[in-house]
Every structure is written in structure tokens, then in C-alpha cells.
């Protein structure tokens with residue numbers, strides 16, 4: 001999969017390359033490219049945004065700047081999905097993550113300040129995705145969340161089996177994973193459920209099934 005991120009803060013994406021699970025799939029299952037709108041802007045002095053028509057506070061990411069960035073990389077609007085990250089979009093959930101992880105190429109557009117000129121969303125994007133009903137200062141954290149969630153679904157990202165039984169997975173009927181415990185078996189009088197220490201795999205499995213919670 002090729003994942004391209006357009007941003008004003010390319011440094012925000014440095015650390016994720018060195019961390020598993022993304023590092024495990026980088027340059028094999030995943031090609032991650034990060035582009036700065038300022039490098040392809042047709043405006044002088046690296047300008048990328050402007051005052052909103054109609055007045056009001058904040059700056060708006062310009063449509064000609066984003067179009068120029070797409071032109072520079074793809075020679076126009078690409079024929080794969082282009083996702084604008086915005087609090088106004090479809091909320092990211094595991095179903096959408098699986099859907100996006102099955103794409104061969106994906107482009108993420110992030111903005112800052114007041115956000116996108118609406119024509120970017122209307123004419124240059126196929127999807128608008130939000131990571132939750134709250135407003136962050138920029139699209140970099142949403143893009144990192146999406147990149148991480150997608151990367152861990154790619155083959156080889158996780159150790160065998162560890163990505164199959166987890167919260168929201170089909171294996172748990174979309175529910176929340178059962179609790180986990182590790183050593184010590186007792187700490188400050190807080191004990192691990194006896195059954196998990198029993199070595200009886202059938203009973204442990206039944207206990208875990210019982211403790212899967214439905215998403216409310």
C-alpha cells in the first residue's frame with residue numbers, strides 16, 4: 001500500500017517510522033510519503049492560506065495550493081481515494097480502518113487553522129474523515145492515528161494472531177476485548193482472577209468470552 005500525507009508539519013511524521021508496528025511494514029507492505037504544501041505552493045514566500053471570504057477569524061487552506069500539491073505528486077487529482085481530515089467527516093471506526101487498509105493507494109490531506117476551502121473537499125477529495133467529535137488544532141494527529149490504525153492491519157505488522165482477537169474485531173463480534181493481566185498475581189491485595197492461573201484452557205477461553213463487552 002502507498003500512503004501519502006499532505007501537511008504543513010512534515011516533522012510530525014518522523015517518529016512513527018521508527019516504531020512498530022509501522023516500522024515492521026515500512027518499505028515492504030507500506031510506502032509512506034509525506035509532502036509539505038509549502039514545497040509546491042504557486043504563491044510567493046511559501047504562502048498556503050488566506051483570509052476567509054465574508055470575514056471572520058483564522059486562515060483557510062487555499063484550493064489552488066492543494067490542487068498544485070496534487071499536481072506536483074500525481075499530475076492531477078489521483079484516481080485513488082483522497083481523504084480530507086476534518087472534524088466534520090465520517091467518524092473513523094474499525095470498519096472504516098479495514099476498508100481503507102484494503103486500498104492500494106491512499107492520500108490524506110490535513111489542514112490547520114480554520115481548515116479547508118470547501119472546494120478542496122467538494123472537488124479534490126473522495127472522503128472526509130474525522131477521528132472524533134472534538135476539534136484539534138491540525139490534521140497531523142488525525143493523520144497519524146489513521147496511518148497507525150491502517151498500518152497495523154497490513155500483513156506482517158503484528159505478530160501472528162495478535163491482530164485477530166482484539167476490540168472491534170469480527171472474532172469478538174465487534175465487542176470490546178476481555179481484560180488482560182500479567183505478573184505479579186497479587187499486588188497490594190489486588191488479585192488476578194483465579195481462573196486465569198488455572199492452566200485450564202477451555203475454562204480460560206469461556207471466561208474470556210464471558211468478559212467480552214458490547215460496544216455501548
Ligand SMILES: C[S@@+](CC[C@H](N)C(=O)[O-])C[C@H]1O[C@@H](n2cnc3c(N)ncnc32)[C@H](O)[C@@H]1O
Pocket residue numbers: 085086087088109110111112113114115116129130131132133134135136137138139140142
Ligand atoms: C482547528 S481545525 C478546523 C476546525 C473547523 N474550523 C471546524 O470548526 O470544523 C483545523 C484542522 O485540524 C484537523 N482536525 C481537527 N480536528 C479534527 C478531527 N476531529 N478529525 C480530523 N481532523 C481534525 C482538520 O484538518 C482541520 O481542518
